[in-house]
Amino acid sequence: AELHDPADRRYRYPFINCVDCGPRFTIIQALPYDRVNTSMDRFGLCPECAREYHDPADRRFHAEPNACPVCGPRLRLLGEQGVVVAEGEAALQHARALLRDGAIVAVKGLGGYHLACDAFNAQAVARLRERKQRPHKALAVMLPDLATVNRYFQPSAQEVEELVSPARPIVVLDGVLSPLVSPDTRDTGVFLPYTPLHHLLLEGFEALVMTSGNRLEEPIAQDEAQALKLLQQGIAGAVLAHDRSVLHRCDDSVLRVVEGDLCFLRRSRGYVPAPLRLAADSPVVLATGSDLKNTFCLVVRGQAYLSQHIGDLADHATYAFFESEIDRWLELLRVTPALVAHDPHPAYLSSRYASRLDGIPLVSVQHHHAHVASVMAEHDLKGPVIGVALDGTGYGEEGSVWGGEFLLADRCHFERLGHLPLYPLPGGEKAIEEPWRMAAAICRLEDIEWTGLAGRYEDVVRLLTAGINCPLTSSAGRLFDAAAALLGLCEEAGYEAQGAIRLEAAADLSVRRRYSYELRDSSEVTGLKALDFGPAFAAMVSEARKGVAVSELAAAFHNTIVAGCAELATRLAQERGLGEVVLSGGVFQNRLVLTRLSKELRERGLAVYTNNKVPTNDGGLALGQAAVAVARWQAGELPCV
């Protein structure tokens, strides 16, 4: 109301806040949360703002970032070499004019820079994709208000509740605003303005693409120097900056509502650093997470603080962010870790970081046990449970590559009871980026005639025959990759899980039939059960050759994986006399797999638990690692600290 009231002293001021809203985590230098400990320290309060700040009856009483046009932060539009082109309202108007002309503008928000452009300007979106080297991956769009959201989408009451919540996450809604925004999917990541600046910027626009201001896997631009790099690299045409510093980078959170439950794809701004309770008490535990979609976790007196999204540690700037952010969280919470939990993968940078912390006992937590434990922690389950981890890859016992595991798990330990079929990964990591390799490996092993890729197929056969660089994997993600490649949906992935995402989008939801599969004893490890989807792949390829619609084949493939996993999980639960099944791992971002498998298991009388507070992908792994460390400490298995 103040923003739009010409008589108000904060009329059109982009940094309005009160004690209930505005930045907090992203501007904190140290605790306690007082203005001197924030990046608002450099702005002296004017007499009017000081009066509000000190008046217990005022809604701005001790609102630490309190500001007004007289004393607070100011907008600036930066052109080349950081030259100030315009300030204040003029900077805003200039940026809006550029956006109307189809330019890409880097806009400073709460936790870093966004790259913005008009979502309905096809050339602008195409240019943004080209410059960001992101040809297909979905982009998030910010719409000015709920009325506009309702014009393009049909959000449920619960989706609306999330869209307008103070956290203002990106909510993935059914429907496509424009194929340029989400070319691979039938849904769109939508969010509403969450700062006054966004409200002003969106005036007169139906939708702006607002994607994180970075290149490839780099962390988002935090300050003007980093934003100017986006300008110099030709990604942004101008920089809409201001002089309130971002002290903690924080990406937007992304979630989806699935049959009444929240599914986080990324838990970051708006939710961090709110803790989750693990136990009544505990030593200080640092869990270093995964190398992909990294978050870390600090447990203090039984409360688990999961960090904001850090990203993929293979990027050196992201790794530097990981190290410095851990230090700053330890400083903020004024703690030193007594235990460090980590993934056993010896090549993970997050594991190597853990092993370099001198003198602190290490707790190694197997990747899929950590996934399952993250759900157990969320729902306060003690176990034992049957844990179904459907994942990309994770380090298994004796260095094998796991990714489709059926575990008997409690909070401390696990036993592997079954797994998905083992297939070679021709070329190792390369097979993840090139789903056709996986398709070729499966066809050769299952004796399926595939005419997909004449020349390249022979290369893979040579690798397989020689057994060079072909580690076996039980990965669930790779099965979906292979199916996508076999159906001609994705031979080379432009981004993580592109094949699986296209396969899910292709599936006709009305198709209920499935292919046959087999449940047998594991060929690799005695005493384990393994699923065999060989007959399913063969039937699918033969139907494809006969011209059956891809939408039907994609659905039948999903249904087959679901049926196999449901049967194996149910059988194991019966054998062990257990009634609780936990589902976790990156593959459960696939809504079809998540909903159909949950339903099948519930219909067989089992209680099903999934991730609703942290991501089911590796972004939630650190919580599981922390939960296992705390449980082992409680059980007296760790040195008394």
Ligand code: ZN
């Ligand atoms: Zn003031």
Ligand code: FE
């Ligand atoms: Fe994982």
